[in-house]
Amino acid sequence: MKKITLLLLLISTFCFAQIPAGYYNTATGTGYTLKTQLKNRITNGHVDQGYGSLWNLYTNTAFRDTNYENDNSLLDIYSENPTGPDPYNYFSTSQQCGSYSNEGDCYNREHIVPQAFFDNVAIDPMKNDPFHVAPVDGKVNGLRDNYPYGRVNSPTNTTANGSKLGPNYNSGYSAGYSNTVFEPLDEFKGDIARSIFYFVTRYEDSMVSFYNNTTVISKNMFDGTANNALSPTFLKILITWHNQDPVSPKEIARNNAIYNYQGNRNPYIDHPEYVCQIWSSVCAALSTDNFELEETTSIYPNPSNDGRINISTTAELNQISVLTINGQVIQKITNPNLIDNTIEISNLPKGFYFVLLEANGQNITKKIIIN
Structure with missing residues (x-):
């Protein structure tokens, strides 16, 4: 963050x-x-x-x-x-x-x-x-x-x-x-x-x-x-x-x-x-250092009603981590393969999460809600 x-x-x-x-x-x-x-x-x-x-x-x-x-x-x-x-x-x-x-x-x-x-x-x-x-x-x-x-x-x-x-x-x-x-x-x-x-x-x-x-x-x-x-x-x-x-x-x-x-x-x-x-x-x-990654990244839908989110970015991501509010990592994707600059993450249980994105030494965290 x-x-x-x-x-x-x-x-x-x-x-x-x-x-x-x-x-x-x-x-x-x-x-x-x-x-x-x-x-x-x-x-x-x-x-x-x-x-x-x-x-x-x-x-x-x-x-x-x-x-x-x-x-x-x-x-x-x-x-x-x-x-x-x-x-x-x-x-x-x-x-x-x-x-x-x-x-x-x-x-x-x-x-x-x-x-x-x-x-x-x-x-x-x-x-x-x-x-x-x-x-x-x-x-x-x-x-x-x-x-x-x-x-x-x-x-x-x-x-x-x-x-x-x-x-x-x-x-x-x-x-x-x-x-x-x-x-x-x-x-x-x-x-x-x-x-x-x-x-x-x-x-x-x-x-x-x-x-x-x-x-x-x-x-x-x-x-x-x-x-x-x-x-x-x-x-x-x-x-x-x-x-x-x-x-x-x-x-x-x-x-x-x-x-x-x-x-x-x-x-x-x-x-x-x-x-x-x-x-x-x-x-x-x-x-x-993180400004460029912040400006070129979006997550949708948010809130999500079906346990799925899409991450869209023009950055070359090194890692995506989904964390609970207590800091526990529940999903981690290293060197994710984006198709048309987008990747879908699914099977997320209902709750409040943070998505940590890392790219070439930059990192940002986005808040998401799964209903």
């Missing part, structure tokens, strides 16, 4: 109802001033619970699958299949790694911002912070290694749920980098972006020393400054993912659980609009 859409506004309102009264009263600025205000807010009250206690936190319902199969398995962003059966599941704490050689052997603790980026300066509390330390399959954790997150068109490795490792797609919103990156599923890209925005905000004062004291490849995500923090290519990637994959109920539940656990919150889950209030020039540039 190129702007704060109805979905983001709805979610912002829902999130606000979960926030302790007055929690963000000091967040009154814009730009880097706002970022520092948020840093002070989420540092105050943060009580480090240690690395070992994460295992117990991961048994909390907020870290379990209550959105997809609803089977109370561990919600692992590297193995969850949002549109069908998972390739494997973890239920018990006894399935922690351990040695592993294959997917499904065991799960461990994945640092979304790799530990190797900061451990030459300090370990705690960054190592132990569940806002960027997630329970994931051990094999895939090792495959991701210390690589940045990015877009992969030609994967060298593909995981059981479709996450990809390979050279970054050096075009569109991800232009400017061509080395190896790891691409998660669309369903979890916003989660990862907001985790990284949290990290560069909560640990703002340390970002320069982290950057200057490491040579790990994930360093390329950052620019060596405290304020902007993120390098141009990866800031565009993360803002695009943040907009394409809005805050979902699973993130809200996780945010509340972590607040109860360690006393602070992720402000970008509570207030998604903070991202573009801080990095406003990049958000504006991304919006301009």
